[in-house]
Structures are given as structure tokens and as C-alpha cells.
């Protein structure tokens with residue numbers, strides 16, 4: 088794709104006018120005085136979701152009480168799973184919505200290691216989300232150190248060295264576990280190539296789709312993916328702590344056992360039998376009562392993504408990211424900014440990392456302007472990264488243009504120097 092861009096606000100506004108997804112922005116709760124560029128961490132609130140939670144609270148719970156279990160609630164983890172399946176290219180009954188990403192990862196990694204009886208190696212990379220690596224370390228601890236954890240490296244801090252990754256996947260490898268899009272640099276794997284390579288060596292592959300779901304096309308069935316997890320509160324806009332999802336390839340399900348045997352994963356929970364018998368399908372990976380009010384926040388977010396269409400979303404995401412990188416080159420390089428994400432959009436998800444020595448304080452000045460200028464919310468990642476999250480359902484070209492102008496202002500007038508370098512609890 089080759090774009091013709093101009094570094095002017097008129098150009099940015101013109102792009103918004105011709106954008107086929109522009110109408111979706113009006114479906115979100117938006118305060119026009121804030122530019123929000125953190126949809127890769129917590130998506131915006133869709134107006135319809137606020138109504139759905141209100142209805143579930145006052146009507147389904149308030150009035151219908153326990154009867155709502157049979158009317159609306161009981162099958163939500165499977166039904167929402169089937170809807171998310173359409174976004175990630177999975178089949179019906181391969182996806183379940185439950186717990187958080189971290190807990191789902193634990194359940195799948197544990198099950199995978201039990202299935203791969205004779206193999207002890209788990210391969211990941213240094214770009215993976217820390218929680219994913221903590222889960223591996225915890226499981227190693229529980230299995231009395233029998234598991235060997237090996238991490239692929241990066242030469243430049245932006246791309247994973249896939250030759251190094253492949254060299255670490257051997258015949259003793261039980262599982263390869265990677266972020267589809269890495270949270271810092273936005274590096275996007277060629278998932279098909281890695282999956283095939285690992286499977287030839289007899290390893291299973293688990294993709295963490297958290298930073299990719301709803302913004303990068305994913306086709307789990309087409310690449311014959313074994314396992315996946317992902318969260319719903321980022322580009323799926325399902326709200327803080329909304330439950331996550333897990334995917335298990337159909338043909339693997341009969342061999343996989345959840346390490347958490349709870350009544351919701353029982354073949355017949357309401358028999359209250361004293362002996363555990365796992366449900367047949369993916370449902371056995373449920374544990375206890377699902378958080379219904381949080382599940383209520385997922386449906387609209389997923390429906391909007393399906394209605395917008397993944398290819399439209401990806402096209403806009405690439406165009407906006409390329410526009411930001413164009414402005415970086417045209418305007419920010421001379422203030423010592425550099426690109427902390429892959430140059431090639433085929434290797435990049437939907438956030439762009441900008442590197443600057445003063446990244447933390449510039450970020451603070453964007454979020455808390457001392458005068459009446461616009462408030463801009465990106466986020467900061469150690470040690471020197473400002474992440475700009477592009478959420479095509481609501482991010483505008485004009486917001487990207489304004490953000491670059493505001494960064495220049497903060498540097499030129501020295502505004503960032505008024506802030507401390509001491510980090511907040513959540514950055």
C-alpha cells in the first residue's frame with residue numbers, strides 16, 4: 088500500500104470525511120475535549136453497553152431475580168464465545184468466555200503440559216506480556232522445576248529474531264506461547280509460519296490474542312491453531328475487567344483437561360453429584376459462576392466489530408498508523424523522536440510506539456495539560472516509550488494530527504519539565 092499524505096490539519100480532516108467507518112465514533116460515549124489514544128489498553132464505552140448493563144442490573148437482576156439464569160444468563164459464556172469465534176476465525180464451540188486472560192492461560196498451559204506427557208520445554212519470547220511469563224514460572228514451580236522455559240530474543244528491541252525462535256523449538260518442546268501482537272513494540276507475528284514450524288516439531292502453539300482481537304485479522308482455523316487466549320477490554324471495548332476468552336481446537340478438546348474442576352465445568356452441574364465428571368466440550372473449562380454483569384458488557388463491543396468488518400478495520404488501522412509515522416518523520420524526528428515499532432505494516436499491530444528520552448514526562452504533560460489545551464491520553468511503557476493506540480472505530484485522523492502538534496508544543500515550551508519522573512501506580 089502506498090499512501091499520499093500531507094502534513095496539514097486540512098488533509099487530516101479530509102481523511103475523516105471520506106472514512107467509511109467514521110459513523111461508528113458516534114456510537115461511543117465521547118467527551119470531545121479529550122483525545123483518547125489508549126484503546127489498546129482499555130477501549131471506550133459504547134453507548135449501547137451502558138444501556139445493556141443498566142437493563143441487566145435493574146430489570147434482569149432487580150425484577151426477574153434468579154429466573155434470569157434460565158432466561159438470559161446461563162449460556163452466556165458459550166454464546167459470547169461463539170460470537171467472538173467469528174472475529175478470530177474459529178468455529179462454533181471452540182471459544183469460551185470466562186475468567187481473565189491470565190487464568191485462562193494457566194488453565195490451557197497446564198492442560199497442554201499434561202497432554203504433552205514426555206516433553207518439558209516451553210518456548211516464548213522476551214516481548215511476551217509479563218503475566219504470561221509469570222504463569223509459566225508459576226507452573227514450573229508447581230511441577231517441581233521439571234519445565235524448562237526458553238525465551239527467543241530480539242536484535243533491535245522491535246522485531247523478534249524468528250531464526251532464534253525457531254532454533255529454540257526442538258523435539259522436546261511441548262508448547263510455544265507467544266503474543267500475536269506484542270504489547271510494547273506492536274510486533275505482529277506471521278502466525279501461520281510459526282504455527283506450522285512448531286507443529287512439525289511436535290509442539291503445540293498457544294497464541295495470546297489480547298493486543299490483536301478486533302483490530303488485526305485473525306483466522307485460527309485457517310492456520311490450524313491449537314490454542315489461544317485473549318482479553319475483551321482492549322479493542323473489543325468490553326469494559327474494565329470484562330472476562331477473557333479461550334480457544335481450543337475442536338480435535339484437541341477431548342484430550343484436554345482443565346486443572347480447575349468446578350461445578351460449571353461439570354457435565355450436569357444441577358445434578359449436584361458428589362463426583363466430578365467433566366462436560367464433553369469446551370464447557371469443561373468453566374470453573375464457577377460467571378460474572379454476569381461484566382459479561383453483559385461484551386456483546387455490543389463484539390457486534391460492532393462484526394458490523395464494521397475486520398478488513399475495513401485493518402485498512403483504516405494501517406492507514407492511520409502510516410499517517411502517524413509519516414508525521415513522526417516529517418515533524419518529530421528533529422526533536423529526537425524515533426519509531427519503536429516495525430516499519431513494515433505487515434509486521435505491526437494497531438499501536439505505534441514512539442521513543443523519546445523524556446517519554447514519561449511528555450506523556451504526563453499530554454494527560455495533564457497545565458493550561459486550557461486539549462487533554463490527550465496515550466500511555467507510557469518503560470523505559471522510554473509513548474504508545475499511541477489506534478482504535479479505528481473511534482480514532483480520527485484529526486486526533487492524530489493534533490497529538491503530534493501538541494507533542495511539539497510540549498517540547499518547544501518545555502512544559503514537560505514541570506513533571507516529576509516518579510512513576511504513577513498505573514501508567
Ligand SMILES: *Cc1c(COP(=O)(O)O)cnc(C)c1O
Pocket residue numbers: 187188189190215216218219266270295296297298318331
Ligand atoms: C492485556 C494483556 C493481558 C491481560 O491479562 P489479564 O489477565 O486480562 O489482566 C494478557 N496478555 C497480553 C498479551 C495482554 O496484552
